[in-house]
Amino acid sequence: MTQRYLIPVLVVMMLTTGVCNTLLTKYQDNQCVRNCDDPDPKKRRYFEQPVLQTAQMFVGEMGCWVVVGLISLYNRYQAKKNGVSPTGAAYEAVAADDDENDDGLATDGASIHSRTALNGSDGPGKLVVVTDANSVLRGFGILLLALPSICDILGTTLMNAGLLLVAASIYQMTRGALVLFVGLFSVLFLHRHLYLFQWVSLGGVMLGVAIVGLAGAISPDATTNASEVVSSAVADLGTEAARVIIGVLLIAGAQIFTATQFVLEEWILERSTIEPLRVVGWEGLFGFLVTVSGMIVMHLTIGRTEAGALGYFDIVEGWRQMTADPRILISSLLIMVSIGGFNFFGLSVTRTVSATSRSTIDTCRTLFIWLVSLSLGWESFKWLQVLGFGLLVYFTFLFNGLVKPPFKLLDPPRVEELLPEEPIEHH
Numbered sequence: 001m002t003q004r005y006l007i008p009v010l011v012v013m014m015l016t017t018g019v020c021n022t023l024l025t026k027y028q029d030n031q032c033v034r035n036c037d038d039p040d041p042k043k044r045r046y047f048e049q050p051v052l053q054t055a056q057m058f059v060g061e062m063g064c065w066v067v068v069g070l071i072s073l074y075n076r077y078q079a080k081k082n083g084v085s086p087t088g089a090a091y092e093a094v095a096a097d098d099d100e101n102d103d104g105l106a107t108d109g110a111s112i113h114s115r116t117a118l119n120g121s122d123g124p125g126k127l128v129v130v131t132d133a134n135s136v137l138r139g140f141g142i143l144l145l146a147l148p149s150i151c152d153i154l155g156t157t158l159m160n161a162g163l164l165l166v167a168a169s170i171y172q173m174t175r176g177a178l179v180l181f182v183g184l185f186s187v188l189f190l191h192r193h194l195y196l197f198q199w200v201s202l203g204g205v206m207l208g209v210a211i212v213g214l215a216g217a218i219s220p221d222a223t224t225n226a227s228e229v230v231s232s233a234v235a236d237l238g239t240e241a242a243r244v245i246i247g248v249l250l251i252a253g254a255q256i257f258t259a260t261q262f263v264l265e266e267w268i269l270e271r272s273t274i275e276p277l278r279v280v281g282w283e284g285l286f287g288f289l290v291t292v293s294g295m296i297v298m299h300l301t302i303g304r305t306e307a308g309a310l311g312y313f314d315i316v317e318g319w320r321q322m323t324a325d326p327r328i329l330i331s332s333l334l335i336m337v338s339i340g341g342f343n344f345f346g347l348s349v350t351r352t353v354s355a356t357s358r359s360t361i362d363t364c365r366t367l368f369i370w371l372v373s374l375s376l377g378w379e380s381f382k383w384l385q386v387l388g389f390g391l392l393v394y395f396t397f398l399f400n401g402l403v404k405p406p407f408k409l410l411d412p413p414r415v416e417e418l419l420p421e422e423p424i425e426h427h
Helices: 006-029 050-062 064-082 139-163 168-189 196-218 240-270 276-303 315-324 326-352 355-376 383-399
Strands: 032-034 112-116 127-131
Touching (some): 006 139, 006 168, 006 326, 032 315, 050 064, 050 326, 064 326, 139 168, 139 240, 139 276, 168 196, 168 355, 196 383, 240 276, 240 326, 276 326, 315 326, 355 383
Antiparallel strands (some): 112 127
């Protein structure tokens, strides 16, 4: 049985691993890898490998298979010790169209997994069931997990590129646009219903993101990689304000792919019996294979040319930069661990609550990233940024029903809560 108190633990771990991942990635971007002793700062080259950073993210996700293997060995050892079958309890799932009898039990004799739906088209409180026999991930259906992996590749690569141009906190605040696309896609594809106050909230989220981007454009930080030392990779983008705007647009646009990933994962998890740890492992495997294949093609077509040498698609140079500098190598290993944990805890939140709650928590980690960035001197304090962040958090919380709407007209009859009213049981 999954007790209510375990959900805050998942939330805390998701926040911790997410904060570490963003800060470590920005730390990598700030490391000089070529011409570091040149008196002219503009000739120095920094670690600018967003595609390679995407690949290392998937390596971290594949590391979940090690944990799956260790858990399996432990279960077998315990089963052998106790003289029982090593087959453990499967994971819960939600489905909208399964065969049930009046007691909510599957009628085909297969293994049963159920939970109470919190919202959505099934209606609140309805018991829905998924069996091993009708799981969408059965057999070759596991290839469905390649779809969120591809979305992850596109979204992460765009965000890594955008992070080269903006401060870590602006990067994270701009990611707040995620709740907008998650909300819209939940309506379009999951057939969820949004109340008037939630539509107002989505508009407020976009206003907050716009103010954050404006703050970075008006007062760009002289301590970020892309401003203090402009590398040749970003020097042609124009003024510092233009670079910040381009970075914000890249990160905001990436949220379309991330939101698609979240909604796809929720749809798949509602119709399967697979554990989140295995989902992360499969997505890591599919994502790594697609990313490496793309990197090889781009290296052969662009990375080996004179214009592409030492750039994003030069695999040989990227590998040299990663392995030659212990700071980058160690941070890469830490990023792999943190991203694997972040995706596992994020998927666990998606399963136990919803994709919208996951996007809310992801927005909250912005505060911690901002505070750490300020303390490390990576950026300067901006009141306009505080205003944008405040709007972003308030409207994100309002969207998910964590704060009440300010006007009676916007007050809904019932909103989704971050914590379910009853514990979710595993059978």
